[in-house]
Amino acid sequence: MNRRNLIASVAAMTTISLALPSWAQDEPLKVGFIYVGPVSDGGWTYQHDQGRLAVEQEFGDRVETTYLENVPEGVDAERALTQLALAGNDVIYATSFGYMDAVINVAAKFPDVKFEHNTGYKRADNVGTYDGRFYEGRAVTGTIAGRMTKSNKIGYIATFPIPEVIQGINSAYIHARKVNPDVEMRVVWAYSWFDPAKEADAANALMAEGVDVILQHTNSTAPLAQLQKAGKIGFGQASDMASFAPTPRVSSVYNNWGAHYVKSVGRILDGTWKPEAIWGGIGDGIVAIGEITEAVPAEVKAEAEALRDKIAAGEYHPFTGPLNKADGSVWLAEGQTATDEDLSGMNFYVEGITAELPQ
Structure with missing residues (x-):
């Protein structure tokens, strides 16, 4: 069975x-x-x-x-x-x-x-x-967020201050700022992967600060429900959350884990499995961008999809210099890209995010 x-x-x-x-x-x-x-x-x-x-x-x-x-x-x-x-x-x-x-x-x-x-x-x-490589998807949704905000304040509901989550915050902010230099990022830490009540409170707290676009690393639809009531916008996380489309969910970053599980089980069945460290992104089919809805202007949709395609083809890395850390120190020089080792140990915000990063 x-x-x-x-x-x-x-x-x-x-x-x-x-x-x-x-x-x-x-x-x-x-x-x-x-x-x-x-x-x-x-x-x-x-x-x-x-x-x-x-x-x-x-x-x-x-x-x-x-x-x-x-x-x-x-x-x-x-x-x-x-x-x-x-x-x-x-x-x-x-x-x-x-x-x-x-x-x-x-x-x-x-x-x-x-x-x-x-x-x-x-x-x-x-x-x-x-x-x-969730940060690849955050680059795309960050671009949409930067274009769509009317208040120039975007929010991020985070889980725990681990590299995976910090990568997403930084990537979303970098790409929002590229298309909107006036954008500000506000971050609320839920300290939970799945807690609808906390996530709803986090969304409401961000909106109380003037945020009108919210990204999330938490896993329930509660933030989208709050955004729907307030007439603001957000993105699906981990799965497509398409039941909230065309708004407030204007797109999503979702995980196609089936692509990995089918390959992994196949390797076990044919005797070729080994204990690897697999880190797949958009180009591997593990990270996907959900449909960008008609709530997003056509030119913004085209811009986001072009970025998605460049990342998938390996033509662009979301962490490409020049980039500084929040303290002003140089992190990546012009044209330099972050290594996987850099990203796996990320414990800082990039320049422009003024919130304090929990330790």
Whole structure:
């Protein structure tokens, strides 16, 4: 069956032998997923589950998938990962940054199980990582935001001050400023990946400061609902959120995780899987720009789509100098582009963002 309810408690399962059944060609590959939010969130977890369904569609009865949803980061994640491993899953995909240490700990106990961790950086002999270059999409939506704001104030609802999130803030601001030198960026930190109440409050706080365009890294549709009431605009995040189109959702940055999951499972089935560090962007089909609606002027839509296409073709890097850090020090010289190492450790705002970055 495609979804199994894993209801046995971890305490009970500690009595089960840790010897896992070996996978053979005439048995389905058992594929487990662990989600930080509900499948119905309409954002991050929903899009990962669409990737799970893409695996089922691609491989049919050669695979058997299951998932655990609403699993908090931390010790709960370690218990849930153990549960999935003891249930006989051959590969487990952990889909939130805060699962990183739990994945490493559990993987050490189950060396015959393959693990892949989304958005993290720690790997092992049986642990790979995969991520999306979300900052590429933020360059496109930042361009639209800079053109569309009437108040010259755009807002960003952030999750946690980690490089992935800081990259997105910086990229959105850089490209908004390129098309509108008068633009200001306001940032509110939700300290959560999915909390509709906090996200709604963050959107309202930004609008109270005069912000009329909001981007978000959080994963619910709550900010769009608030923007809809106020007649302001925003963007879908993690999934397309097209139910809010043509406005307030004028476009989106969404993740096509199915592109990765199908490739990854295929490599396991044909014996070529290895623990890699995969970081895909628009050109790889992992990051996508949702339809730009008629609420956006035709010339702005054309400008945004041209930027999208240049990024996809490798003709333009969103972090291309000259760029300074917020303290005025030089970061990238004229024509210089950021390396992946630079981006993976990003812990600063670029010049022009005056908010203080939490540590």
